[in-house]
Every structure is written in structure tokens, then in C-alpha cells.
Amino acid sequence: METKKSDSLPGQGYNLETLMEFYLLDKYHDFNMKLDIRINAMSDQMDQRLELLGKNSFAFLTASNPIGQILFPEENLKRYRELEHDLSGYETHHGEVKGDDDNCPASAGFFIFQITQERAIQLAIKYG
Numbered sequence: 001m002e003t004k005k006s007d008s009l010p011g012q013g014y015n016l017e018t019l020m021e022f023y024l025l026d027k028y029h030d031f032n033m034k035l036d037i038r039i040n041a042m043s044d045q046m047d048q049r050l051e052l053l054g055k056n057s058f059a060f061l062t063a064s065n066p067i068g069q070i071l072f073p074e075e076n077l078k079r080y081r082e083l084e085h086d087l088s089g090y091e092t093h094h095g096e097v098k099g100d101d102d103n104c105p106a107s108a109g110f111f112i113f114q115i116t117q118e119r120a121i122q123l124a125i126k127y128g
Contacts, residue, residue: 019068025100028060030111032093055091055113059120062097062109066128070105080108083127090115 029036037043050056063079065071071079084092091113098106112120 022068022099026097027099028095028097028111030093030095032095032111050113053113057115058111058113059115059117060095060097060109060111061087061120061123061127062107063127064107064109065105069128076108079127083110083123086123086126087112 024039027036027038033046033049035043035045035049037046050058061083063083064076066079087110093111093113094108095111096106096108098104
């Protein structure tokens, strides 16, 4: 896929369209529920677990490696703790997101239950 300079993110080398394609291929793992999901893929297991928890919505957020930029582990840990603080008051499960590319490290994050779409988007913008 050709990257247009005008669509590139600062210092990243990927345009937004390319990043979205990567995100759709990523696998999101919930350590508590021991299951993997993908964006836009139905998951009967996730639906069943949500029903058992009495929840009907969730989001996944990570503060690690924002917008495809690989950060040092210390910076990722700092950002993870900041996100964890911002999520106090929400029920969360620890998880990670991992792409199919073995060269990219997994990024730690959170499954957040009953968060509004508006709040999830605000935090996604804040943490990249």
C-alpha cells in the first residue's frame, strides 16, 4: 500500500488508512476471561462472558506504542499507569493487543466495561 506524505502521522511513516488496516488484523487478548477477539469479528465466547458478567458493552484501550510508534518499555509502563489511573472507577480486565507481525511487540492495555463510546474516544485520543 502506498503511503501519501500528506496523510502520514508525524514521525510514524504510516498513513491513517494503513494503521486502520493493521488494527483490524490485530488480536486482542483478555487475560481474565482467557479469550482472544478481533475487531469486526463476532465472538460468541465474548458475548457469553459479557452476559455472565452482566455487561453489554466494552472497549479496549492501550497507552503503549501510540499510533504504531514503538516506545521504550519504561515509557510504555509510565503511560500504562497513567491510563490505569484514568480508568479508576471502571471495571477493567488486563489484556494486550498483538498484531500478526512477529516484529511488533504486544501492547498491554485494558478491556473497560460499560464505558461510553464518547469517553473511550476521549481516552483513545489522549493516549494515541
